[in-house]
Amino acid sequence: MKINGTHDDPVGIRADTRLLDYLRDQQGLRGTKEACGRGECGACTVLIDGRPVLSCITLAVRVDGDVETIEGVTAESAELRRQFAEHGAFQCGFCTPGQIVRGVALLRQGLPADDNALRAAISGNVCRCTGYSGIVSALRAAEENIAMADSGENS
Numbered sequence: 001m002k003i004n005g006t007h008d009d010p011v012g013i014r015a016d017t018r019l020l021d022y023l024r025d026q027q028g029l030r031g032t033k034e035a036c037g038r039g040e041c042g043a044c045t046v047l048i049d050g051r052p053v054l055s056c057i058t059l060a061v062r063v064d065g066d067v068e069t070i071e072g073v074t075a076e077s078a079e080l081r082r083q084f085a086e087h088g089a090f091q092c093g094f095c096t097p098g099q100i101v102r103g104v105a106l107l108r109q110g111l112p113a114d115d116n117a118l119r120a121a122i123s124g125n126v127c128r129c130t131g132y133s134g135i136v137s138a139l140r141a142a143e144e145n146i147a148m149a150d151s152g153e154n155s
């Protein structure tokens with residue numbers, strides 16, 4: 001597998017090691033959080049080949065692809081973090097790395113035009129604090145700003 005663009009060949013890894021533990025404990029990538037630990041909250045979301053995956057229910061030995069963690073998603077994540085702050089999209093912050101990683105995946109493919117569809121797309125990432133309105137607004141603002149920056153670069 002690759003982790004955040006660097007080839008990684010896990011040697012001697014136990015067959016039952018979760019990707020979450022491998023990333024946090026053996027790679028020192030502690031931005032990926034554990035909350036429920038059983039695939040129900042999205043706090044541990046990472047991308048594998050661009051798709052959101054729950055690292056708490058994924059075995060590290062099974063991963064064969066490009067893993068991106070919150071530490072590895074860059075351009076979209078910077079804009080999204082700014083917009084999360086701007087729109088009050090977090091309070092305790094525990095769900096936020098997972099929300100940002102999910103948001104990056106959605107921004108790359110293009111957000112659903114309809115807000116209900118966007119809420120459905122982020123519904124696997126549970127937030128107990130914000131009620132999601134700020135998260136939706138932050139995603140919309142990030143998409144707009146990224147598009148404006150892209151059109152500025154291309155003009």
Ligand code: FES
Pocket residue numbers: 033034035036037038039040041042043044045054055056057
């Ligand atoms: S910690 Fe993985 S889904 Fe909740």
Ligand code: FES
Pocket residue numbers: 089090091092093094095096126127128129130
């Ligand atoms: S900001 Fe607290 S759970 Fe989302």
